[in-house]
Amino acid sequence: FCDGTWFAHLDVDHDLQVVGLGASASDVxxxxxxxxxxxxxxxxxxxxxxxxxxxxxxxxxxxxxxxIACSDSSSSTRLVLQGVDVLGNHAAxxxxxxxxxxxxxxxxVQIADNEAENGGALVLLDAPLAAKDVEVYDNTAxxxxxxxxxxxxxxxxxxxxxxxxx
Numbered sequence: 001f002c003d004g005t006w007f008a009h010l011d012v013d014h015d016l017q018v019v020g021l022g023a024s025a026s027d028v029x030x031x032x033x034x035x036x037x038x039x040x041x042x043x044x045x046x047x048x049x050x051x052x053x054x055x056x057x058x059x060x061x062x063x064x065x066x067x068i069a070c071s072d073s074s075s076s077t078r079l080v081l082q083g084v085d086v087l088g089n090h091a092a093x094x095x096x097x098x099x100x101x102x103x104x105x106x107x108x109v110q111i112a113d114n115e116a117e118n119g120g121a122l123v124l125l126d127a128p129l130a131a132k133d134v135e136v137y138d139n140t141a142x143x144x145x146x147x148x149x150x151x152x153x154x155x156x157x158x159x160x161x162x163x164x165x166x
Contacts, residue, residue: 001018001019001020001021001028001030001053002021002022002028003021003022003027003028004028004029005029005031006028006029006030006031007031007032007033008030008031008032008038009032009035009036009037009038009039009040009058010030010038010039010040011040011042012039012040012041012042012045012048013041013042013043013044013045014044014045014046015045015046015047015048016045016048016049017048017049017050017051018039018048018049018050018051018053019049019050019051019052019053020051020052020053020054021052022052022053024052024083025052025053025054025083025084025085025110026054026085028052028053028054029053029054029056030053030054030055030056031056031057032055032056032057032058032059032066032067032089033057034057034058034059035059036058036059036060037058037059037060037063037064037065037066037067037068037069037091038055038056038057038058038066038067038068038089039055039058039067039068039069040065040068040069040070041068041069041070041071041072041077041079041102042071042072043071043072043073043074043076043077045072045077046076046077046078047077047078047079047080048070048077048078048079048080049080049082050068050079050080050081050082050084051081051082051083051084052082052083052084053083053084053085054084054085054086054087055067055068055084055085055086055087055089056085056086056087056088056089057088057089058089058090058091059089059090059091060090060091060092060098061090061091061092062092063091063092063093064091064092064093064094064098064100064123065091065093065094065097065098065099065123066089066090066091066094066095066096066114066115066116067086067087067089067095067096067097067114068081068086068096068097068098068099069091069094069097069098069099070097070098070099070100070102070104071098071099071100071101071102072100072101072102073100073101074101075101075102075103075126075127077101077102077103078102078103078105079099079102079103079104079105080105080107081104081105081106081107081109082105082107082108082109083107083108083109084108084109084110085109085110085111085112086109086110086111086112086114086121087110087111087112087113087114088112088113088114089114089115090114090115090116091116092116092117092118093116093117093118093119093123094116094118094119094122094123094149095114095115095116095119095120095121095139095140095141096111096114096120096121096122096139097111097121097122097123097124098119098122098123099122099123099124099125099127100123100124100125100126100127101125101126101127102127103127103128104124104127104128104129104130105129105130105131106129106130106131106132106134107131107132107133107134108132108133108134109131109133109134109135110134110135110136110137111134111135111136111137111139112135112136112137112138112139113138113139114139114140115139115140115141115142116139116140116141116142117141117142117143117144118141118143118144118145118149119141119144119145119146119147119148119149120139120140120141120145120146120147120165121136121139121146121147121148121165122136122147122148122149122150123149124148124149124150124151125151125152126151126152126153127152127153128153128154128155128156129148129150129153129154129155129156130155130156131155131156131157131158131160132157132158132159132160133158133159133160134157134159134160134161135161135163136148136160136161136162136163136165137161137162137163137164137165138163138164138165139165140165140166141165141166146165146166147162147165
């Protein structure tokens, strides 16, 4: 994607790289327009890599994943976010990111100002998480865990900072 704001909802069921060509994540914005999940990844994708962009205004008020939703019951999908900002999304579960059975790698990622009933920033179920240089701030949850709601598997954290999540 070139610089600018793109009003889009991406549905992925195969390997894909989504790359912002701007100088920083804020130069390329995928805006969900508050009318659905910004990026949906279904079983069938082996690796989905998202780099150098912002995902914002995704909405799944009664569903999972406002910014990103990844579901794979066979646990064969790998989701990599590098140089990505996940900002201002909302959902019932996983306001910013919802990943069920998807290996998740976060590298140089900001997750902020997302809202959910459960897991304001992130809900991760039955999959490993590797997080490096991640800022998680000002996310909210009305029922359970404003930051990361994690269940199962293994987690590796390096320079992950949480602030102002409530």
